[in-house]
Amino acid sequence: MSCRPGPSPLLAVDQLSCRFGGLVAVDQVSLQVQPGEIFGLLGPNGAGKTTLFNLISGITRPSSGAVHWKGMAITGAPSHRVAALGLARTFQNLRLFSSLSCLDNVRVGLHRHSRQPKLQALLGTKAFAKREAELRRQAWHLLESVGIAELADRPSTSLSYGQRRRLEIARALACRPELLLLDEPAAGMNTTEKGELAELIRRIRAAHGLTILIIEHHVPLMMQLCDRLAVLNFGRRIALGSPLEVRRDPAVIEAYLGSAHQEES
């Protein structure tokens, strides 16, 4: 294997492949995410980045290869199990709960932490109401931490694109993850919003002690945000390293700009 940086990675993806019929969406990709780092996944459209996310988070089953979480194999585990282990994600195409308010979207994220004695919940006792209020307050603070607390009561469908992306991050944070998977969190944002988002990502990493795996198209944002980057193209990992190394990598330049050879033909 070409990459073995740290001794005990938080997440290790090993020779992971995913085929859809004849199409190899992810082709023997290996990478290791170290605790506390912001790890970026770059690549042109259709490079297999989101599929890789789906394989890690248990939405799609890999055809071969393995995913290890803190040394434990979680390959092909169902999403709710993966989430319970401490991996939370956001979605490229935004998957908010459309019939729920912003606050309730975050409360759904608190699902695993909101268990209450059944009888108390049924009878709606004082203790239950108190704990419920506490959970609402937690949800509200999460909305506040991504800067949309004033929208708590609004239906999630009434938000702007950028606000929705923030709401998804708040919802993912409610799961109390150790690793946060962000799938194109800056899509549809303007330059100012992108800057604010980078700021937000750094802040939540510090506040929650998070490790972050992020997919993004916007290269400048990734260069300034990420500690390390992997570049995918046609399902294969073509580069891995610090932003500086990756930027100079000939394979990356070819993937993004095309080679001189291709230009001529």
Next chain:
Amino acid sequence: MIDTTLLVQMLLGALLGLSVYLPLACGQLSLATPGFYAIGGTLAALLSTRVRILAGGESASGSGYPITSLLLEMLLAAVLCGVLANGIGAVVLRLRGIYLTIATIALVEILRVVSLNLTITGGAVGIFSIPQPFDQPAGYALFTLGLLLLVCWLCQRLAFTRPGLAMAAIRDDEIAAASQGIAIERWKRLAFVLSALVAGVCGVVAAHFLNAWNPRMGNFDASITTLAFVVFGGSRTWIGPVVGGLALTALPELLRPVGDLRLIVFGLVILLGPSLFPQGLITPERLAAVAGRLPMSLRQWLGLGKVTAQGEGTP
């Protein structure tokens, strides 16, 4: 206009509406309700006509069937339907969307054909002279009303606790819900089992009330009728199916004065209801509009008030 007999039918209709609503609350369109209704009804008919002990000794005053036996039948029906629904749910809930619906229709048909061909259930003729725990329809009305209120209360608690939120999340987006750590299979199965419990218990009461039971009680027509309750009333709150069940059971009887026209009027209502109110008569938005005029305490109990976390505790 509404006599007590019709009232009992309306209340039973409301209960069946709630039985269809429960799986729908987490996005699963199951038409299995009449199947479990038939199981409950058949069980009650069999037990009360064949098991002597349940009818009470000769010493029991009058000819009435003991209410304790009725409650026991309800308990047995609940257990039987719950266990069956848990097992069947484990298999059929793997199906999504319309395929689940088709599988549940098949389930109802299988149960109907089985009970049509068994001698113990009386074949096509069914079971007659089921003993009466209540002398008057008013007794049934009160009992069924109590049952309906109990189920409504459960639905209300469900809607504003963790299970309700999980179910709403599953209804909106299964993949996103699973990614929040929600075991979607488990919650779907819970809703399916609760639906079966309500239908089964409802069947027990109906069997005694109707005095006779036959395989036609739980057929495809009943599936569609109960579905109409929910479509007409609205599927986003438990109040919708109750209103739909009450209204659509009463309507054909209330229209009797117009003679043969009533079928046409009934058809028109079924047709116009969903086209004028695509989300059903009762929606959370309409409830909120009405709730604006209610006292605050009632509003909070109904969970309709604007209760923000901000107002509740943040400085």
